[in-house]
Amino acid sequence: MSSFAASKILIFGGTGTIGRYITAALLRAKHSFQQVVLFTSPNSAKEKAQQLDKWKSEGLSVIVGDLTSEADVKAAYTGVDTVISAVGRGGLQHQINLLRLAEASESVQWFLPSEFGTDIEHNDKSPNERPHQLKLQVRKYIRENLKRVKVTYVVTGPYFDMWVDASPGFEIAGGFLPEKKHAYVIEDGNGKVGFCTMPDVGKFVAATLKHPEASFGKALKVQSFVVTPNEVLAEYERQTGSKWEVTKTPLDEIRAFEAKKWEEGDPRATLVTLRRIWAEGGTLYAQNDNSVIGMQPENLDSLEAAVKKALAGGYKKDTF
Numbered sequence: 001m002s003s004f005a006a007s008k009i010l011i012f013g014g015t016g017t018i019g020r021y022i023t024a025a026l027l028r029a030k031h032s033f034q035q036v037v038l039f040t041s042p043n044s045a046k047e048k049a050q051q052l053d054k055w056k057s058e059g060l061s062v063i064v065g066d067l068t069s070e071a072d073v074k075a076a077y078t079g080v081d082t083v084i085s086a087v088g089r090g091g092l093q094h095q096i097n098l099l100r101l102a103e104a105s106e107s108v109q110w111f112l113p114s115e116f117g118t119d120i121e122h123n124d125k126s127p128n129e130r131p132h133q134l135k136l137q138v139r140k141y142i143r144e145n146l147k148r149v150k151v152t153y154v155v156t157g158p159y160f161d162m163w164v165d166a167s168p169g170f171e172i173a174g175g176f177l178p179e180k181k182h183a184y185v186i187e188d189g190n191g192k193v194g195f196c197t198m199p200d201v202g203k204f205v206a207a208t209l210k211h212p213e214a215s216f217g218k219a220l221k222v223q224s225f226v227v228t229p230n231e232v233l234a235e236y237e238r239q240t241g242s243k244w245e246v247t248k249t250p251l252d253e254i255r256a257f258e259a260k261k262w263e264e265g266d267p268r269a270t271l272v273t274l275r276r277i278w279a280e281g282g283t284l285y286a287q288n289d290n291s292v293i294g295m296q297p298e299n300l301d302s303l304e305a306a307v308k309k310a311l312a313g314g315y316k317k318d319t320f
C-alpha cells in the first residue's frame with residue numbers, strides 16, 4: 001500500500017452534529033479526491049433534503065440506505081477505498097458490522113471510526129470510564145479482526161464550541177453564560193485543556209485523508225489550542241469589556257455530582273464524566289499530532305476567534 005491515496009470516500013453520519021463539518025471540509029478539499037459519497041438514512045434524506053441538495057450541487061454523491069442492512073452497506077462500499085464513520089453515540093455499536101463488511105470488501109482499504117472526541121486510551125482509568133465503553137469495544141474488534149484494512153482514530157478532545165456552553169442544571173460541570181456574565185470553572189480554573197473547534201475537526205479529517213502513510217494505525221491527537229478555563233474567561237472579559245462572576249467547583253464535588261447523575265440514569269451523566277476527565281488532564285500530551293498531518297497554527301482557529309464566534313451565537317448558527 002505504499003502508494004495509497006484516498007480517492008473514493010464514503011461517509012456515514014455525515015449529516016450529524018460533527019459529521020456536517022467533516023462533509024463540508026471534504027467538499028472544500030474535493031479536488032484532492034476522486035469522489036465524496038455520503039451514506040444517509042431515509043429519515044435524514046427527507047429531513048435534511050435542502051442541505052443534501054446544496055451539497056450535491058457542490059459535488060457530493062448521496063446514497064440513501066440503512067446502515068444496519070448488510071446489502072445496503074455492501075452496495076455502498078463498491079469501489080470505495082476510504083470510509084469515515086461519524087455516527088452518533090447511539091450508532092457506535094453498528095460500526096462492528098461496518099468494519100466487518102469493510103474487511104470483507106474488495107475495495108475498502110482505510111477506515112476512520114467515529115471517535116472525534118476524548119482520548120479513550122489515555123491512562124489507567126480510561127478502560128473503566130463509562131462513556132468510553134462502546135468505542136473501546138470497537139477498537140478491540142479492530143485489533144482482533146482487521147488484518148487488511150488500515151484504521152486511524154482522529155482524537156480531537158472536547159469541541160470548544162460545545163464546552164463553552166454551560167448546560168442548564170449542569171452549570172457546575174463548567175461553562176460560560178454570556179447573558180449573565182458568569183463563568184463556571186472546575187477547581188481553580190488553571191488546569192489546561194486541549195480543544196478542537198468544530199470547523200477544525202473537519203479540517204483535521206480532510207488533512208488526515210491527505211496523509212495516509214503517516215496516519216495508518218494511529219490515534220492522532222489533534223488540537224486547535226490548549227488553554228485553561230481562566231484564559232478562556234480572560235478572553236470573554238476582554239471581548240465583552242467587563243468583569244465576570246466566577247463559580248469554582250472542586251473536582252470532588254463534580255465527581256459526587258457525576259456519581260449521582262449515573263445513579264439516577266440521567267443521560268447527561270456522560271457530559272459530566274467527560275468534563276471531569278478533561279478537567280483531570282485527559283486531553284494533555286507532551287506533543288500533539290497536528291504536524292503529522294501537516295496542520296500548523298495558522299491553519300486553525302485561535303482562542304480569540306473561537307470566543308468571538310461563541311459570543312455571536314456559536315456553532316448553532318453555522319451553515320454548511
Ligand SMILES: NC(=O)c1ccc[n+]([C@@H]2O[C@H](COP(=O)([O-])OP(=O)(O)OC[C@H]3O[C@@H](n4cnc5c(N)ncnc54)[C@H](OP(=O)(O)O)[C@@H]3O)[C@@H](O)[C@H]2O)c1
Nearest residue numbers: 013016017018040041044087088090091114117157158159
Ligand atoms: N469531542 C466532543 O466534544 C464531542 C461532542 C459530541 C460528539 N462527539 C463524538 O462525535 C461522534 C459523532 O457524534 P455526533 O454527536 O456528531 O452524532 P449525531 O449527530 O448524534 O449523529 C450522527 C449521525 O449518525 C447516524 N446514525 C445512524 N444510526 C444511528 C444511531 N442508531 N444513533 C445515532 N446516530 C446514528 C445519523 O446519520 P444519518 O441519519 O445521516 O444516517 C446521524 O445523523 C461520536 O463519536 C461522538 O462521541 C464528540
